[in-house]
Amino acid sequence: MISPDVLAVSGIKKTFSGIVALDDVSLTVETGERVGLIGPNGAGKTTLFNCLLGILRPDAGQVELNGVDVTGHRVHKRAQAGMGRTFQRIELFSDTTVREHLLIAERVRNNSGAFWKDLLGRGRPNAAEISACDAVLEMLGLGEVAEVPIESLSLGQGRLVEVGRALMTDPQILLLDEPSSGLDRSETNALAATLGAIQSERGFAILLVEHDVELVAEFTTRLYVLDFGQLIAHGPTTETLASPAVRNAYLGAGAAVAGAADDAADPPKADTKRGLGVAGAADGAADPPRTDTGRELGAGDPPGAEPGTGGEL
Amino acid sequence: MILASSFLEDLLRSVLQGTPSGAVFALVAIGFVLTYKTSGVFNLAFGAQAYISAAMFFKARTQWNWSIPLSVLVSVFVLAPAIGVVLERFLFRHLRTASAVSKLVVTIGLSVALPALFEIFADYAPVAGRAPTGIVPEGGSVFYDPLGVYPFSRDELAAMGVILAAVIVLGAIFRFTPVGLQMRAVVESPRMTELNGIAADRVSAFAWALSSTFAGMAGVLIAPIRFNTLISTDFFNVVFVAIAAAAIGRLVSLPRALIGGIGLGWFIAVFNTFLPRWADDHTWLRPLRDNFSNSLPFVVLFAILVFWPAIRRATDVGDPLSGVDPPPAAPAATERHRLLTRFTLLFAVGFFLFVGLTVFFRADRSWVFLVTSAVVLSTVYLSITVITGFAGQISLCQGAFAAIGGFTVFQMADRFDLSVLLAALIGASIAALVGAIMSLPVLRLGGIWLAIATLAFAFFFDAVLVRMSWIGGGDTALLQGTRVPRPILGPIDFGNDKSFLALAVVVFVITSLAVIQLREGTIGRTLRAIRGSEVAAESIGISPAKARIAAFATSAFIAGLGGAMMTMHQENVNYQNNFSPVGSLFWLVLVVTLSVRTVEGAAQAGAAFSMFEPLILKGELFAWLLRAEHRLPGFFPISGKWRFILFGLGAMQFARHPEGLLEHGKRRATAGLNRRLARRDQTRLVSRSADSGGGAT
């Protein structure tokens, strides 16, 4: 019996030297589904992504990809098995161009590299690979900058390159960690539209971590809400966002979300984000026992933190 | 009963015997941790600093006949802190935001340059057999035996007393002085401690002065206990043990470094006492006894690196004092114009043709020899291009891989009378295998730890493997040397120097082409991705371990091939001259200084290594320009040590220009031309689109 879940996570637990970052988190994503994951700063969203991909080892719990238990697998194995991701703090390959990023990913997916081929000069990108990459670049609107070294891109373009690189691996589930941060409103809308188009064409699933509630509301059908490492709510996006539990526990006094989710008159995006952050912090302050553990640490990068687990860019 | 008590007595004796050395190791380890924690510098030049103070003290005592207190004052309390402050102020303060690995390269450069610098300016040369003297009169000849088990020499007692005092003083500084308190905050805090800029400068300058003083003290104290002659390379061993001791405390804990140092002193002494005895009873231990005891420091370090779980978890910390500012963004790279690439390629080919033809038809024997050395060395340096340039891993054992190639040729020719060209390929393959196997346990270390592990391997190879009869030739090699014939291929006898030069060029060109293909192929692009971001590379399905093993094996293969060519060229392995561990440190420094990512870089480094001394320092170029040997100015020949100084100082640029000095200069020089070409394209494009626009309407 094949389950329709492309990703099934159960009982993930992760502590950092005594601080509980994830506590018994379980979630599922069905094939082709778009699922959101929200939570205030330091809630553990990035940590969860790192546990899903195996960059961090969870203390307990299980990760299943297409019904296969991948909990013990190395990162690259999971990637090859169909998990793709982008990073909150972008991670690009220095000294390469935009197209080269995608070409590397394409070659890995093909798995057609071999040492002797390299030696014979047959390891260079071939025409088929280049056209496959260019197709994705065009879709993402990066065609213009295909030859540009990665160092001279804007942050928004960098995020797009990450998305493109992940797409080249032909994922069955794409984990997106705050893809809209660093993008302005129109860029965000464009990204959402593009992603939506590609996703409905290829049919992979998306798990989206976002602070931009508007984007989450538009883009996802189902939503999980994480707070202090615990799932506090999940269900259909609109209902979950509107549920009193989420509004109280996560969004504070609540007015912000009504505006963000329903108001067609676009509140400035930066405000929405700050509103969330402040609301989250205020909530933490109202709950003393948690404040001095998780929240404080969430403020800065701990030393030796994994790249990509840091604070906001 | 008697047996047990004699066992305990021996144990006690070896522990007592190990205590003085252990105390010195502890001192070095503490100094090491101090600079690491306050400035993020993994200071491999620590041994060089210790050596300078020891040599200064020795010189003051024996040649200038200074009194002991004055000599100590000058060498330990003036010279050593001065060096520390100068290094901090003019070098490491400016490198705060640089990566840990590039700082490591800078200290490797220093470890090569500092001793040479001192030896030139202080006019010091080690004299074999002249034993260093200690800080107490008749330190080596008067003994005290408080427990009736092990007689301590005066030197040993003095060393322990001084170190005890130093540790107490350090404790007092940490407890009672403001700068000490700040330093302690930085050293002991597991998290980044933010200090404002001025305090950061003060704290790190103070830490450097302090740690350099410790280095000097350790050097002066250990010299009479451990060495018969003051040679800079011996001090590397001390640093090794200290690194091992510091590693036990994950490089962050001073008390643990202290305990680790003393513990290692004991461990080594106990091992040295009991292993020979056990080996008498158990034959299988005998080879271990014969070969391993003098390499214990390296084995211990390697074992700690591989097996100590804390190391595996420790990631490189940046500079804790650098504040929270992210490092400055890399300057926006510009695309290189295609015409420019073609132009420079043409230039290079023309230049090499010219040089090649001149050498072939005009040069005398000694010149052919020099050029051949350069070409052969360049082949070896291509191995550094692969592992450090492409994979971004600092490997300090390329000399060992090259030596494996060389020794294989020697063994195959000596024992089986095998064709040397075939033997060279076999040697390169063995080197590749060894490289791959060695990389397995150290791969997950990454960064500086990988560099240290490879260095430990290089010294292990040097101390143990080279002595084995089936590798370095053992007694045969001692009696008859490690002679190697030149190859013969069909009708061509490469005994002729010019035909061997042709062969060397062919090997170099083929290797270069292969390296370029690898760079542009899957493996090269994969390595570039890993170098850029390991997590991102993994997230698209790249296995970093596999790619790195491939890189290590390839690099070792190339080194082995180059090493084999080198031994054929010199018709001897000449291990000490060609492949010693300190030599491979210098190789790395040289290649990264010039240009580590390009094939030209390797060629230029090869040329620099073999030609710089005769051409520039001996004044041949000058003489050629003047067209007369005898009109050479009096300051020629310049000491060959300048080579080490120049390139050592050049390595300091690595942190700022990781692409290498030559590459940096080349990019700057061609930037203008590049821009002009790009602008021309732009205007063409614009005018063309204007044309087509006009056509449409």
Ligand SMILES: Nc1ncnc2c1ncn2[C@@H]1O[C@H](COP(=O)(O)OP(=O)(O)OP(=O)(O)O)[C@@H](O)[C@H]1O
């Ligand atoms: N490598 C690490 N070592 C120690 N603590 C960590 C590490 N990575 C994350 N943490 C801590 O775990 C908690 C969760 O962090 P995480 O980055 O997952 O939050 P997040 O939900 O992604 O927040 P944000 O919205 O700011 O991205 C925080 O308290 C953080 O400080």
Ligand SMILES: [Mg+2]
């Ligand atoms: Mg996050």
